[in-house]
Amino acid sequence: xxxxxxxxxxxxxxxxxxxxxxxxxxxxxxxxxxxxxxxxxxxxxxxxxxxxxxxxxxxxxxxxxxxxxxxxxxxxxxxxxxxxxxxxxxxxxxxxxxxxxxxxxxxxxxxxxxxxxxxxxxxxxxxxxxxxxxxxxxxxxxxxxxxxxxxxxxxxxxxxxxxxxxxxxxxxxxxxxxxxxxxxxxxxxxxxxxxxxxxxxxxxxxxxxxxxxxxxxxxxxxxxxxxxxxxxxxxxxxxxxxxxxxxxxxxxxxxxxxxxxxxxx
Ligand code: SF4
Numbered sequence: 001x002x003x004x005x006x007x008x009x010x011x012x013x014x015x016x017x018x019x020x021x022x023x024x025x026x027x028x029x030x031x032x033x034x035x036x037x038x039x040x041x042x043x044x045x046x047x048x049x050x051x052x053x054x055x056x057x058x059x060x061x062x063x064x065x066x067x068x069x070x071x072x073x074x075x076x077x078x079x080x081x082x083x084x085x086x087x088x089x090x091x092x093x094x095x096x097x098x099x100x101x102x103x104x105x106x107x108x109x110x111x112x113x114x115x116x117x118x119x120x121x122x123x124x125x126x127x128x129x130x131x132x133x134x135x136x137x138x139x140x141x142x143x144x145x146x147x148x149x150x151x152x153x154x155x156x157x158x159x160x161x162x163x164x165x166x167x168x169x170x171x172x173x174x175x176x177x178x179x180x181x182x183x184x185x186x187x188x189x190x191x192x193x194x195x196x197x198x199x200x201x202x203x204x205x206x207x208x209x210x211x212x213x214x215x216x217x218x219x220x221x222x223x224x225x226x227x228x229x230x231x232x233x234x235x236x237x238x239x240x241x242x243x244x245x246x247x248x249x250x251x252x253x254x255x256x257x258x259x260x261x262x263x264x265x
Contacts, residue, residue, distance in 0.1 A: 031076040038079045042072060048136065048143035049227060051185035055178055055250050057240045058263070060230035062256040064141070065237065069255040081202070085163040088200060092161055093131035093148055109149040109156075111135065114190065123189060137189050140227050146186060150196065157196040157211070158186045169201040175210045177247040184222040187214035239263040 020028075047066050053059045061067075074082075097108035111133035115123045126134040126143070136143050148159040160183060162176075175183065175197050183195035195212040233240045242265050251257065 034076040034079055035074070038074060039072075045069070046143055048141050049230065050142065051144045051182040054181035054185055054223060054226055056243055056246055056254070057226055057230050057233075058242055058260060059254055059256055060226065061233050061239050062259050064230060064234045067256055067259045070258050072255065084202070088163050088205075089132075089147065089161050090130060092198065092200070093159075096148065096150060096159065097131065105153050107151040109151060111146055111149055114149050118191065120190070135189065140188075140223070142185060142189070142223075142227070144185065144189070146190075149190065149192065152196070155194065156192045157194045158183070158190060158192050159196050159198065160186070161198045161200070163200045163202050166201055166203040169199060169206065169208070172199055172208055175212045178250060180212065180218075181222045181226075183212040184214050184218045187212075188219045188223045241265065 045063070047064050049060050049064060053063055096106065099106040100108070112125045112128065114120075115125065115135075122137055122139050124136045124138060126136050128134075131148060132145050134143065134145050146158065147161050150157050150159050160179070162179065164172075168176075175195075179197065183197065187193055187195055193214045195214065197210045197212060199208045199210070200206070229240065239259075242260065242263075251260075254260070
C-alpha cells in the first residue's frame with residue numbers, strides 16, 4: 001500500500017471519528033461494554049426443562065435435545081431492564097424476609113430447609129445465591145430458580161415476583177396467562193398448592209398480588225402431561241407439532257425460532 005493511500009485512510013478515520021461528539025461516543029461505548037459483559041456472563045443452558053418453557057412443548061423438545069439457539073442479541077436497554085428486575089427481586093425478597101420483625105404474620109422459609117423438612121427426595125438443591133435457590137427436580141428433569149417460600153397468615157405460599165411495564169401493570173387483573181404454567185410447575189415440585197404472584201410496576205414500583213390456586217388437574221395438564229409429551233418426542237428425536245394454543249407473545253423471546261421454522265408447522 002502506498003504512503004499516500006495510507007495517509008488517506010488515516011485522514012478518513014480521523015474525520016469519521018471527529019464527527020461523533022464526545023458525549024455520543026461515550027454513550028455508544030457504554031452500550032458496547034454492556035453488551036460485551038452480557039455476552040461474557042451468558043451461561044450455558046442445561047438440557048433440563050424449565051418452568052418458563054412449559055408454555056410450548058416444542059420449545060421443551062428443543063431445550064431437551066440441546067438444539068442450536070438463535071444468536072442472543074439483547075439490546076443494552078433490554079439488558080438494563082433485566083438487571084433492574086433482578087435488583088428489585090432482591091430488594092423485595094429482603095423486605096418480605098424481614099416482615100416478621102415488624103410484627104407482620106409472614107415467615108420467610110428457606111427453600112433448602114423446606115425440601116429437607118418435607119423429605120422431598122425428588123428435589124436437589126443445585127446452588128444458592130442470596131435469596132434464590134436453583135433446584136433440580138430429578139424425576140421430571142426440571143430445573144428452576146424459586147423466588148421463595150413464605151408462610152403468610154398461617155398459609156404456605158410459593159412466592160413469584162414479576163416486574164413489568166406500566167402499561168401491562170395498569171391493565172393487570174390477575175395472573176398472566178403465560179405465567180400460569182410456571183406457577184403450576186413450582187406447586188408440583190414443592191407440594192404447595194398456592195402461589196403468590198407479586199407484580200411490580202417498573203416505573204412507579206406500585207404492587208399488585210394475585211394468588212394462583214393450583215389443582216391436581218392443573219398439575220397434570222400444565223406440567224406432568226406436557227413433560228410426558230415432550231419426553232415422547234425427545235425419545236423419537238422428532239420435533240412435536242407447533243402448538244396452536246400458545247399464549248400471546250409466547251414466541252417473542254424464544255431462542256429456537258430458527259429451529260422452529262425449520263421444523264415447519
Ligand atoms: S418459536 Fe414459538 S412455537 Fe416455536 S418453539 Fe419457540 S415458542 Fe414454540
